[in-house]
Amino acid sequence: MTTPAVAEQAPRLPWHRQLAPRCAAGAARLLVQLPPARLQRALRVVSRGTRPATYAQAARARRSVVSVSTRCAGLGCLQRSVATVLLCRARGTWPDWCTGFRTQPFGAHAWVEVDGRPVDEPGELSVFRTVLAVRGGARGVGDRRDAADRRDVGDRRDVRDRRDIGDRRDAADWRDVRDRRDVGDRRDAGDRGDAGNRGDGS
Structure with a gap:
């Protein structure tokens, strides 16, 4: 991201509380190497099964990653935002992760927000x-698409099942018609045979 920023300051965490933020910052450093669309998909998967984070929870997670990572405290807004949502995810919550740009002057930025309020x-x-x-509580567009896709698959299966049942019914009906025709043909042949025998006897 290109938006300039000065290094942020956050209270230093006790050593026993640094492990989770350091892990989140390290994982974020790897994830931000992905192309933007793939990063969004990865975060969307990670966010599933969470509940929306409160502002206080998101702010606490943000301060924690800023405290343990000089890059998250400085110009690394993308890594900072990803580390923040990952740390929230470790605690079962998810704020809104956002990226965007401005045109005058041009700049790009990544941040987290709660209820439309940047943290x-x-x-x-x-x-x-x-x-x-990627919105909090896995309420993003992608999840609605996944649900719609599952409904579409179910609908197609229902249609296919109904078609299969209809095909089997049609096949059974044709077999019944064919069987009745066969019975009728045999009866006709028998009747003609009986008539011929009576004619010969007379």
């Missing part, structure tokens, strides 16, 4: 247009 962001973000987002 501990020092600058004004209303000028940024959100491009990618």
Whole structure:
């Protein structure tokens, strides 16, 4: 991300509370190497099964990753935002993860927000247009698409099952018609045979 920022300060955490934030910052450093769309998909998967984070929870997670990572405290807004949501995820919650840009002057930024309110962001973000987002509680568009896809698959299966039942019924009906025709043909042949025998006897 290109938006300039000064290094943020956060109270230093006790050593026994640094493990989770350091793990989140390390995982975030790897994830931010992905292309934006793949990063969004990865975070969408990770966010499933969570509940929406409160502002206090998101702010506490943000301060924690800033405290243990100099990059998260400085220009690494993307890594900071990803580390924040990952740390929240470790505690069963998820704030809104967002990325966007502005045009005058051009700049890109990544942040987390709760109920539309950016969490501990020092600058004004209303000028940024959100491009990618993974919403809290796994309520993103992708999850609705997944649900719609599952419904579509179920509908197609129902249609296929009904078609199979209809095909079997049609096949059974044709067999019944064919069997009745065979019985009728045998009866006709028998009747003609009986008539011929009577004619010969007379």
